[in-house]
Amino acid sequence: MEIRLYNTLGRRRQIFKPIKADRIGIYSCGPTVYGNQHIGHMYAYVQWDVLVRFLRFLDFKVRWVMNITDVGHLTGDNLGDADTGEDKMEKGARREGLTVWQIAEKYIQQFLESADFLNITRPDILCRASRHIKEQIDLAKRIEDNGFTYRTKTGLVFDTAKFPDYARFARLDLKKQRAGERVEVDPEKKQPWDFLLWVTNQPEHIMKWDSPWGVGFPGWHIECTAMSVKYLGKQFDIHTGGQEHIGVHHTNEIAQGHGAYGAQTANFWLHNGWLKLEGAKISKSLGNVILVSDLIARGFDPLSLRYLILTSHYRQGLDFTWEGLKAASRALKRLRETVGSLKKTSRERSHLTADKLKKIEAWRQKFVGSLADDLAMPQALASIWEMLKSNLTSYDKLDMLLDFDEVLGLDLAAVEEAEIPEKIRILAEKRQLLRKEKKWTEADKVRKEIERSGFEVRDTGSSYWLRSK
Numbered sequence: 001m002e003i004r005l006y007n008t009l010g011r012r013r014q015i016f017k018p019i020k021a022d023r024i025g026i027y028s029c030g031p032t033v034y035g036n037q038h039i040g041h042m043y044a045y046v047q048w049d050v051l052v053r054f055l056r057f058l059d060f061k062v063r064w065v066m067n068i069t070d071v072g073h074l075t076g077d078n079l080g081d082a083d084t085g086e087d088k089m090e091k092g093a094r095r096e097g098l099t100v101w102q103i104a105e106k107y108i109q110q111f112l113e114s115a116d117f118l119n120i121t122r123p124d125i126l127c128r129a130s131r132h133i134k135e136q137i138d139l140a141k142r143i144e145d146n147g148f149t150y151r152t153k154t155g156l157v158f159d160t161a162k163f164p165d166y167a168r169f170a171r172l173d174l175k176k177q178r179a180g181e182r183v184e185v186d187p188e189k190k191q192p193w194d195f196l197l198w199v200t201n202q203p204e205h206i207m208k209w210d211s212p213w214g215v216g217f218p219g220w221h222i223e224c225t226a227m228s229v230k231y232l233g234k235q236f237d238i239h240t241g242g243q244e245h246i247g248v249h250h251t252n253e254i255a256q257g258h259g260a261y262g263a264q265t266a267n268f269w270l271h272n273g274w275l276k277l278e279g280a281k282i283s284k285s286l287g288n289v290i291l292v293s294d295l296i297a298r299g300f301d302p303l304s305l306r307y308l309i310l311t312s313h314y315r316q317g318l319d320f321t322w323e324g325l326k327a328a329s330r331a332l333k334r335l336r337e338t339v340g341s342l343k344k345t346s347r348e349r350s351h352l353t354a355d356k357l358k359k360i361e362a363w364r365q366k367f368v369g370s371l372a373d374d375l376a377m378p379q380a381l382a383s384i385w386e387m388l389k390s391n392l393t394s395y396d397k398l399d400m401l402l403d404f405d406e407v408l409g410l411d412l413a414a415v416e417e418a419e420i421p422e423k424i425r426i427l428a429e430k431r432q433l434l435r436k437e438k439k440w441t442e443a444d445k446v447r448k449e450i451e452r453s454g455f456e457v458r459d460t461g462s463s464y465w466l467r468s469k
């Protein structure tokens with residue numbers, strides 16, 4: 001089976017071959033934890049989860065690494081507040097009366113909770129930038145020793161003029177690039193697109209560490225190169241991120257790889273499109289932020305969102321509407337009902353004739369073949385519905401569907417034929433009341449009772465969610 005993935009490096013689908021036979025290293029740019037991760041952010045993580053699950057489905061051993069940006073940055077590095085130049089971590093801390101470290105903890109938890117609701121596989125390594133300062137300093141030092149930097153009052157700057165291919169990855173026209181559109185943090189930069197590897201002389205900044213260039217903090221881009229190389233080696237298979245990262249963040253990562261090791265680090269660069277809300281990008285300033293917990297509060301099973309995401313191709317993105325979510329929710333319900341009825345009608349596997357095996361194999365090929373073609377999940381999903389309508393036996397349909405669900409991640413194996421019983425719902429309500437009254441011990445007793453009955457209750461902000469274990 002040949003796998004093709006759209007590689008931003010060549011702007012086309014290319015045949016994907018792992019560097020080391022059956023092992024694949026994947027690095028995904030992860031969340032910045034100064035605020036809630038909304039469904040727009042989660043879109044990307046679901047798509048990359050599908051990539052990881054699919055490669056594992058094909059029996060590759062995948063090591064999935066994701067970073068958590070928990071160090072504040074300045075506007076000039078494209079991560080501070082665009083209007084004020086303020087560090088968003090510190091802004092968040094002030095807003096909520098917490099320390100920057102508490103802010104990071106709080107939003108890491110919110111991210112993980114959202115990821116769990118969406119059945120996103122936990123990355124093998126989830127690495128925090130603040131815990132890899134030494135690696136970032138070592139990398140910046142290496143780049144400096146190789147002659148790719150200069151010093152300013154603001155810190156250590158990557159000199160893009162030393163890397164003639166700087167504009168190539170993003171196909172930037174540097175002549176047309178202007179610095180005037182953003183707040184410039186370092187007026188001494190030689191080229192506007194030069195970027196800071198280490199930032200110094202920021203007395204107001206709270207998160208600070210010692211370095212050969214003075215007390216300060218790393219530039220944003222350096223963390224991804226430092227941590228991907230630490231966990232996956234100088235040359236690894238796949239690097240993923242949002243399309244908005246092509247022009248700056250990934251361009252700078254490529255420059256850093258070149259500056260440190262004479263070559264950039266990833267064989268394949270994959271980029272996802274965006275989830276938009278009625279055509280607009282979701283953002284706090286537009287006031288259209290929707291969290292996974294909001295969907296649950298509105299009575300949706302969060303896996304409906306996962307299903308909806310699977311109906312879009314990762315590079316195309318998705319236009320989110322409540323109608324679309326309702327339709328996805330109905331489709332998911334139908335899929336679960338199908339599993340339920342297949343379970344009832346499925347008998348022992350009858351004798352497998354050559355003809356039958358051929359049919360099963362053809363359906364499998366259809367599903368796997370779509371995904372091997374740059375993860376064409378909409379086509380893969382359509383082939384599942386077709387397969388379910390075919391004349392295969394219940395046993396074979398169920399067998400295949402549950403097998404494919406390892407990629408879909410819709411928890412179909414856990415589907416009970418019965419809905420959640422009234423008794424369990426009442427217990428969950430009772431527990432919710434006890435929690436509101438801060439009667440934690442009693443609430444915990446009720447939770448255990450729910451769990452003994454084979455169900456699981458999960459809390460989300462002010463609400464909760466039930467499912468069978």
Ligand SMILES: [Zn+2]
Nearest residue numbers: 029030224249
């Ligand atoms: Zn990154």
